[in-house]
Amino acid sequence: MTISEVSEKFNLSPDTLRYYERIGIIPHVNRNKSGNRDYSEEDCRWIEHIKCMRGIGLPVETLIRYVELYRQGDEANHARVELLIEQRKQLLSKMEEMNRVLERMDEKIERMSKQ
Secondary structure, three states, X not given: XXXXXXXXXXXXXXXXXXXXHHHOOOOOOOEOOOOXXXXXXXXXXXXXXXXXXXXXXXXXXXXXXXXXXXXXXXXHHHHHHHHHHHHHHXXXXXXXXXXXXXXXXXXXXHHHXXX
16 A cells, blocks of 8 residues: 555554654665555555554553564563553543543533533
């Protein structure tokens, strides 16, 4: 797939895709005879995974570390799991805070609706 096709498929700009590749959170993308990026299904799976992780707020630095651990192979599985567990804890904490804010907002809406 071309960068334009991947950009459209994942709703990411070509610049974002190039950036992700440059910083190493998308493995090196092969190029065709003309020198243009030629994304494989494996590349697309990485992009989908990275987009998901970014969507829940994982910092780029964490994703870089995750990919580094992935490239180390099975011996780094435990470290990858620990990284994901820590990120999960942080996500749950954020969700709890958002739920508190949502409850306050609902209360305010209810009070204002009765006026």
